[in-house]
Amino acid sequence: MPIQHQASVISNTRTGAYQLLTLTAGEIPKEFKPGQFVTLAIDGLSSGLILRRAFSIYQAQDRGVYGGTIDLVVAAHGEGTKWITQLKRDDSVNIVGPLGKPFSIPKDAVSCVLIGGGYGAAPLFRLAEALRSRGCRVDFILGAQNSEKLFGILEARRLGHNVLITTQDGSSGHQGLVTDVLPDLIAKADSQVIYSCGPMPMLQAITKIAQAHQIYSFTAVEEAMACGIGVCMTCVLPVIGDDGVTRMVRSCVEGPTFKGERVRWDEVGTIPPDTYGAGNQ
Amino acid sequence: MPIQHQASVISNTRTGAYQLLTLTAGEIPKEFKPGQFVTLAIDGLSSGLILRRAFSIYQAQDRGVYGGTIDLVVAAHGEGTKWITQLKRDDSVNIVGPLGKPFSIPKDAVSCVLIGGGYGAAPLFRLAEALRSRGCRVDFILGAQNSEKLFGILEARRLGHNVLITTQDGSSGHQGLVTDVLPDLIAKADSQVIYSCGPMPMLQAITKIAQAHQIYSFTAVEEAMACGIGVCMTCVLPVIGDDGVTRMVRSCVEGPTFKGERVRWDEVGTIPPDTYGAGNQ
């Protein structure tokens, strides 16, 4: 059950190209499962920005000196995230969460690859812990445009068997894309499941590789959201259901995590003609 | 000439019911004369509050470690002033000033009463200095609803011959209104000019007393302003010109200081039928 909480900023520190934001979160951490996100309102009643902003939950602590807390990794993008990245200790911010469907976790102790693009790595560390506690082997691939935009390398090293780094400009690790190094890793680690979070083209490419290797792919997508709680229908994408029918599905409540092969990646941003209800426009 | 300046907050401290806000002000202090005001923009480009807020200049320093600076006395009222009163050191705020017509200053060394209602006292201290440097005697009456809302008593004591205090709840000084104690002071100090700033009914009552005593009254009015620089025509009130004709006059550029007897106090908020242009609605 999602909870609305008036949070206080505990800290907001720079980490590479991002801000690591720690907030009081009340009961939210108790409800949290890896892959879920929270939304933050921008400013108070006089703000001209009325929509909330969504962020993956990076860490969630049940209890501590401040009660429950969560950590977010925030990239300054437009006006809303600029405001968030400038929050100071003790500032107040309204949060709602945990939201969305968490990652599916295999019953068995299988070998998993976790792939994060930029701040997309954020939700993967609590996932890695959950997988490890099931006895899964966990490997990481962290990719970004440049080394500044890589997130969580040290923690990946702590939790992962292998940690591969890629950057597009070659400033760290392999120069290129996460998908350059994925096939080799799958072969070496005998991976059974891939989890990924990052830009849509990356998720799509990973899913293709997973399909080629006949292994599972779970992706966490990022669609523009107005409400984040399933009431507005802005965040939809075409997803094939268990019955084989494509529907325009809300990524905030039926996602953000989807089985990769269920998302019609090529047709995101369109209504595929065979979508349920597409004939009645 | 008014100047637009991107100011930094030097300090923002509580003083009674108000915040004393010190800002860098570039060249504004050089241009400043007592009675003038500045306007502050609320927040950055994402703010839903697009109109500037007006504040009397309380102090203006030409030069110091921060270059020119100004001090304002700010009462939290609605959303805009709430934002201003919460500014922190080093926050940035856009200011425009000095704006408006300063108080007229007598050529001769006459006896003056300066009357401030609440934060309306703010513009009177630099005025007192200017008057004293002309050799004028200065007396103060500071009034407010309660003692929390009195501003500048110590400074008034430093600059004034007599300082009378009134509060409506009797928590300091005489219980009642500034006008209760004014006639006696005029008699005692042989006052020739009254300067006042505060709520409209106070300015009106003071002007009546001044007229009864056949002495000058200069008032600084507070009308809701959209632009503060004379381009929008929202801040008008009916004022009698040198030619005896009443016009709807902009209080931001032709005021905020007016000769008391020129303002048609009873008809503020109306267009008196004999106003210039009133026949052509």
Add this chain to the structure above:
Amino acid sequence: MVMKTKSGLIDMSCNFFDAKLPSPVFTASGCAASGKELSQFMDLTTIGGIVTKSVMLEARAGRATPRMSETPSGMLNGIGLQGPGIDAFLETDLTWLNEKKIATVVSIAGNTVEEFSKLAFKLKNRSDILAIEVNISCPNVENRNKVFACNPVTAQEAIKAVKKHISDIPLLAKLSPDVTDIVEIADASIKAGANGLSLINTLLGMVIDTKTFKPVLSGGTGGLSGPAIRPVAVRVIHQVRAAFEDIFILGSGGLRTGSDGLEFIAAGANALSLGTIIFNDPTSPVRIHNEMAEHLTALNKTSLAQVRNMAHD
């Protein structure tokens, strides 16, 4: 129905045709789906009720994404009425709402007069609906000429088609502010049998992406909502109330605070529906209800009804 605030007691109840509700606050169509998601945040029986997302005859996939763009103090949406179609809606969504005893206004939208007629037929004689809102003002149709509420004749036809089948359930006509003379459209709707009016739907707007220089929304234009449009909503409600003393008005458009709600009531609204603010603050229906109560008791009022129409002299 009398509630206690910091400053006193206040009767916040709302006469909604024959029903007496504990609050005038509803959720607006398209901004609370069919209630299930929001009910995680609050007990929807403590507010007035919900207006469900406009449902069409058939299932509908809606428009391609992007479907929204944030705008200054508002947003533009072009959802395109994605939904399950009336049959699935009645079976699943309305059944759930009835089980939970949530007062429900069912919003319907048709592409043609005939579709409105068929939709109404499906709702005939139902005793589990508080009212039917006839959405004749959705801006997200392919052709501006298809917005029924932009023309008194088409408005009248659509409402008549619904009224034909509906006798016992109050009908609300949801109107668009994008007209030269709202009173004319209101008049046509009332003459066609509308028992009340929902004022206002979104304003037609557009946002252009300044990287691609193309419209952001897949459909080009969309509906502008949120606090930005509130002064237009207040004006429309005031204007229509001045023309029709007795018509029931469900007010919407930019409500954010209890004070905003009271503006609407003073302008002439009988009840309120919250749209975009729900995205900002999912518990806003309860908050706004409480803020209105606090505001009124602080002014020594004892009932909400005391301020209704007060902005008229």
Add this chain to the structure above:
Amino acid sequence: MVMKTKSGLIDMSCNFFDAKLPSPVFTASGCAASGKELSQFMDLTTIGGIVTKSVMLEARAGRATPRMSETPSGMLNGIGLQGPGIDAFLETDLTWLNEKKIATVVSIAGNTVEEFSKLAFKLKNRSDILAIEVNISCPNVENRNKVFACNPVTAQEAIKAVKKHISDIPLLAKLSPDVTDIVEIADASIKAGANGLSLINTLLGMVIDTKTFKPVLSGGTGGLSGPAIRPVAVRVIHQVRAAFEDIFILGSGGLRTGSDGLEFIAAGANALSLGTIIFNDPTSPVRIHNEMAEHLTALNKTSLAQVRNMAHD
């Protein structure tokens, strides 16, 4: 006319009928008086020019205060066209503007068709005016039926009355967004002789004081302006441009940043006029001009003209 930015060179010049101006940016009518006050903050010859406050035939005191109310990302105003009357305006204000060589669009407003005709007569054959803007859309008149731009017939009559006396000076008809079909009104204005259109004037709105429960503005309703209305302005400009490929459009409504200005240009505007944002930022005309130039060069554009109408396919 070619200026240098961080990323390159860009031609920001604006073809304004026969004139070539250094910038497409104007100040909007009623938001810069007659230029004198603003010229303390910037050199008004470096921007496109100014549109003066709508002037009437006679001196006019305007409406009683309160004349404004702040609204979410906007404001409501009911100034009521306070001004000195055309004769005093020409003698004092226009003389000053000419002395300073500031390109000037003179805005006129009449209560009747005859007044428009008389105003036009006063402006006949003047070579010191860039254009005449005919304000047929001021919402602050006593009677909604008096808004000429709400009806194609009255719009046509007003424009014709002006055109009768004016041959050499371009005429812009300033239109209201508060109509069912803006293209119809635009068409009527063009047929009556308008050489261009100013889009948009304010939206009719109302704010109610929730202490007194009465309308805040002395006139009850007022005109809504500012960023809040920008998506409506972009939509109207886009809609009118789609209907009239060649008509000159002076765009206004909620401009705040250079990016906003480019939205207008891509939608079809030839030039821009800044209203409410001037109250927020008196140097915004220069800022917005520069932001547009920076934005365009960062996208490797070499002239503003390259993005005009780009939102149309």
